[in-house]
Amino acid sequence: MVTSDNPELKALITLLEDPDEEVFSHVSRHILEQGPTAVPALEKLWEVTTDEQLQERLEWLIQYIQTRLVEKNLETWVAGGGDNLLEGAFHVARLQYPEITYAELYRVLNDIRQDIWLELNPHLTALEKVRIINHFLYDIYKFSPNTLNFYAPQNSFINQVLESRKGNPISLGIIYICVAQMLEIPIYGVNLPRNFVLAYRDEFASPDAILFYINPYNRGIVLGRREIDLFLQQLSIEPQPSFYEPCTNIDILQRLLLSIIQSFEKLGYAEKIKAFQRLFHIVRGESNPDLSFK
Numbered sequence: 001m002v003t004s005d006n007p008e009l010k011a012l013i014t015l016l017e018d019p020d021e022e023v024f025s026h027v028s029r030h031i032l033e034q035g036p037t038a039v040p041a042l043e044k045l046w047e048v049t050t051d052e053q054l055q056e057r058l059e060w061l062i063q064y065i066q067t068r069l070v071e072k073n074l075e076t077w078v079a080g081g082g083d084n085l086l087e088g089a090f091h092v093a094r095l096q097y098p099e100i101t102y103a104e105l106y107r108v109l110n111d112i113r114q115d116i117w118l119e120l121n122p123h124l125t126a127l128e129k130v131r132i133i134n135h136f137l138y139d140i141y142k143f144s145p146n147t148l149n150f151y152a153p154q155n156s157f158i159n160q161v162l163e164s165r166k167g168n169p170i171s172l173g174i175i176y177i178c179v180a181q182m183l184e185i186p187i188y189g190v191n192l193p194r195n196f197v198l199a200y201r202d203e204f205a206s207p208d209a210i211l212f213y214i215n216p217y218n219r220g221i222v223l224g225r226r227e228i229d230l231f232l233q234q235l236s237i238e239p240q241p242s243f244y245e246p247c248t249n250i251d252i253l254q255r256l257l258l259s260i261i262q263s264f265e266k267l268g269y270a271e272k273i274k275a276f277q278r279l280f281h282i283v284r285g286e287s288n289p290d291l292s293f294k
Contacts (some may be wrong), residue, residue, distance in 0.1 A: 066098045074282050082249040086178045093157040100159045108162045113182040134220035153263040169196040169217040170255050176216040188246035199246050253283050
C-alpha cells in the first residue's frame, strides 16, 4: 500500500514492483528527481512489503537520496567557508545517522554552554575560564576518551559522542571548540600530527598570538609551546608553523573524515569507506564521480 499526497510519486512507487530492470531504471530516475520528499513514502512501503527485490530497490533509492542530500549540504557548507563547525560535523554524522537533527545537537551543546556561562564573569583570566570549561565537560558531563575501543566509528560521530560522552581526540576537540565559541571564548583547533589540540588565542594581542594550548583528549590539560616541541621531537617530526597555529573548520572536518575512514578500513566496510571518501573529497574541494551504489 503506497501512501503519498503526490499522485505522480505514488504512481512511480507502484511501478517499482515491476521485475523488469529497464522499467526500474526508468522509474528510479524519476523518483530520484523528487529528492528528499520521496523518502517518507519509500520508507512506509519498505516497512510493509515482504518482496525482497522491492525491499532492496527501496533501500537503494532511500540511501541514494539521503547520501546525495548530505553531499549537497556539505558542498554548500564548504562553499560558505565552513564557519559553523557544528553544522559541518552534523552533515558528516548524518550520512551514517540520517534521522538526526541539527536542532537536537545544538540543544545538547547549548545546555552545556548555559551551565558554564552561569559560572563565568568578565574578571576571569583565560586560564580560569578553561578550568571552568574543563570542570563541566569532564567532571560534570563526564566526557572522556574511549580508550577501550579507540577505533570504533561511533567515536567520530558527534551525535554518538554527545550521547555516550566518549570520543576520540578530534570529536572531543570539536565539542570543546563548539562550546567555547558559543561562549565567545577564542579557542580553535590546531592541526597537530598524530594528535589534535586546541589553541587559546590572546584576545588583547595580535590575532596570531597564542596564550596556551589545550589537550581535549586528556581532560583539557593546558600545554605550552615547549610541550608541542617535545611531542614533535618524540615523533621525529620536523616542526612547521601550521603545527602551532589555529586551523580552519574545513581542516578539522578533513581530520574527522580521515578518522572515520580509518575506522571503517579496520572493519573492512568497503561501501562505508567509499561513501566517506566522497565526503572527504568534497571537503577538500575536489570533484567526485557520479554517485553510484551499484
